[in-house]
Amino acid sequence: MAAIATAKAVGTLYRFKKPIAIAVISFFGVIFLIASGVLDTPSDNPAPSSIGAGKAKVSPLVTRYEPAVAAAAKKYGLSENYVPILLAKMMQESGGRLPDVMQSSESIQLGRNAIKDPMVSIDVGVKYFSEVLKEANGDVKLSLQSYNFGKGFISYANKRGGYSKENAVAFSNMMAAKKGWRRYGDINYVDHVLRYYDGNVNSTATANAQPVSTNGSGGQNFDVNKVYSDMAQYLGDKYVWGGASPATGFDCSGLMQWNYAQSGIKLPRTAQLQYNAVTKIDKNELRPGDMVFFAGTYAGPTVTHVGMYIGNGKMINSSSSGVNIANVFTGYWGQHYYAAGRPS
Incomplete structure (x- = not known):
């Protein structure tokens, strides 16, 4: 609470005495943030890891901050794989040209732009991203959009099937109407x-959602881990209506048909036929x-969507959010759950 109270006090000072506030933050920003608890100790509960190795495509102005970003990521429990994403965020936020490089004030x-020390901006921005990532259960796309919209978008989106552009637009319109603004955030x-x-x-964290090896137990006559690992390599790929192969991309039933086939399980093409x-x-x-x-996710046959169950109430599937991990029995999918079946 001390951090919030102090931040509010400085925020008030900034609004009414802007030159004074800028001077305070410029010369005493680091001391203020340490005392208020913003620059505090590393997280006791690291954010779930849901991202593979990648590369940032950023300017030299951003690249120069990579060591500081990497140090902050380690401090707040983020794996090194998140550093390129954080640099990409910095590129979007400021291009490395402003003191508040992460636009985290x-x-x-x-x-x-109240923060005048790039090192403070990085520490605050990385800490906030780690908090958002935890609340979003490691969903990187949901976390990115929530960094822009605020944490309220997390629960809003999760009640509607997770991150999607449609949910971002709807949330932005709702908040703009509430606040009387022309627009809210960047959709x-x-x-x-x-x-x-x-x-x-x-799109969604895979932490704590890995399937266990069955290899014939429980009525299955295939290697579950192989089917899962085959599907998991496409996590983050976009949903493609009618897609049924890596060359075309995948819709929901195409993801099932292709990847089960790699383990010798032949399935029909559509969700309804697979159910049958x-x-x-x-x-x-x-x-x-x-x-x-x-059922009921769009007008058509009774069964309109399918996923593979991976344990802990979760599934891997291809939806409007792309190939992702989602909750089966809560939120949007819980409202549309129809049945379960065992392929053979």
């Missing part, structure tokens, strides 16, 4: 950041490798 309730923030990043970005083909089981009998089916 508003995350501690200060005015825009294209994820795309804007990722144009400076070369690598796959998972599997052995029906109760959801209490679900094991990793089984399939979960959903």
Whole structure:
């Protein structure tokens, strides 16, 4: 609470005595932030890791801050794989040309560009991103958009199936109407950041959602881990209507058909036909490798979506958010859950 109270006090000072506030933050910013708890000790609970190795495509002005970003990432429990994403965020936020390189002052309730020390901006920005990443359960795209919109977008999106451009637009319109503004945030923030990043970005964390090896137990006659690992390599790829191969991309049933086939399991092409083909089981009998089916996600047949169950109430699937990990029984998918089945 001390950090918030101090930040509010400086924010008030900034609004009404701008020259004084700038001087205070410029000369005493680091001392203020340490005393208020913003520059504090590393996180006790590291953020879940949901991103592979990638490369930042940024300017030399941003690259010069890479050591500081890497140090802050380590301090706040982020793996080194997040450093390129953080540099891409910096490129989008400031291009490395402003003192508040991460545009992080508003995350501690200060005015825009109030932080005048790049090292402070990096520490505050990386800490805030690590907090958002935890609340988003490692969903990188959801975390990026929430860095721009604020943490309120996390619960809003999760109630509606997770991150998607549609949810970003709807949230922006809702907040703009509430505040009486012309617009709220950048609805294209994820795309804007990722144009400076070369690598796959998972839509949802895979932490604590790995399937266990079954190899025939529970009625399955295939290697569940192989099917999962085959699918997981496409995490972060965009949803492609009608896509059924790596060459074209995947829709929901195409992801299932292609990747089960790599383990010798032949499935029909659509979610409805796949439902018709599997052995029906109760959801209490679900094991990793089984399939979960959903209805009413668009006008058409009864079954309109499918995913592979991977344990802990989660599935891997291809939806409007791309190939991702999602909750089966809560949020949007919980509202549309229809049945479960076991392929063979």
